[in-house]
Amino acid sequence: MSSGPRRRLDPEQRRAEILAAARRCFGAGSYSSVSTSDIAAAAGVARPLINHYFGGKRELYLEVVRQMTIVPAPVVDALPDGPPRLRLEIGIDRWIDVVERNRDAWLTVIDAAHDPEVEQILREADEIAADRVLAAALLPAHGHPQLRAMIRAYGGMLRAASREWLVRGTLDRAELRAFLVESLVQLLETTYPAVLAQQTSGARGTG
Numbered sequence: 001m002s003s004g005p006r007r008r009l010d011p012e013q014r015r016a017e018i019l020a021a022a023r024r025c026f027g028a029g030s031y032s033s034v035s036t037s038d039i040a041a042a043a044g045v046a047r048p049l050i051n052h053y054f055g056g057k058r059e060l061y062l063e064v065v066r067q068m069t070i071v072p073a074p075v076v077d078a079l080p081d082g083p084p085r086l087r088l089e090i091g092i093d094r095w096i097d098v099v100e101r102n103r104d105a106w107l108t109v110i111d112a113a114h115d116p117e118v119e120q121i122l123r124e125a126d127e128i129a130a131d132r133v134l135a136a137a138l139l140p141a142h143g144h145p146q147l148r149a150m151i152r153a154y155g156g157m158l159r160a161a162s163r164e165w166l167v168r169g170t171l172d173r174a175e176l177r178a179f180l181v182e183s184l185v186q187l188l189e190t191t192y193p194a195v196l197a198q199q200t201s202g203a204r205g206t207g
Helices: 011-028 036-043 047-054 057-069 073-077 084-101 103-111 116-136 145-168 173-206
Strands: none
Touching (some): 011 036, 011 047, 011 057, 011 103, 036 047, 036 057, 047 057, 057 103, 057 116, 073 084, 073 116, 084 116, 116 145, 145 173
16 A cells, blocks of 8 residues: 655544554454454554554454444533424534444444453443443432432434344334334423323332
């Protein structure tokens, strides 16, 4: 691969460029089939620079996993003022956009969930996603253990539904969006209150 003079980038820009190249490489192959040389070539950098910024292929791969699965705070911080449903719709739209732009890398990450370190990151991602959903819905992050549990379960359903869209083609993007929005709104407005009512009823029954 021939290239022109290497562009001068600040460390954050260079790091982001390497991450973008790693997403493409891991999306096109698998963890075992991609080498640091492949990623360096795709990013247009010398291989030692990957070790400098990330420590090695494994650390870079796990950073790609985090990037693909953890909802960043700005997604919620940038939501407009408005009713919770509108904020949730916008958040889901942004999430679908990210998955669509990084389809292959996202599927590679989800399919590697049996990897203990990837599994740990996915658990962390589910907790952060619960925080983000509650913030988007204008609800406090703490004091709702049952709701957090249901949002974590929703995260598993979200990943499965997204595979129906990306892999099986049984849902198109608009259908996926409607399913995710309506399921989440139903969870917050109907299912969670029903669970609390059941809990209260059970407490009365044992009193």
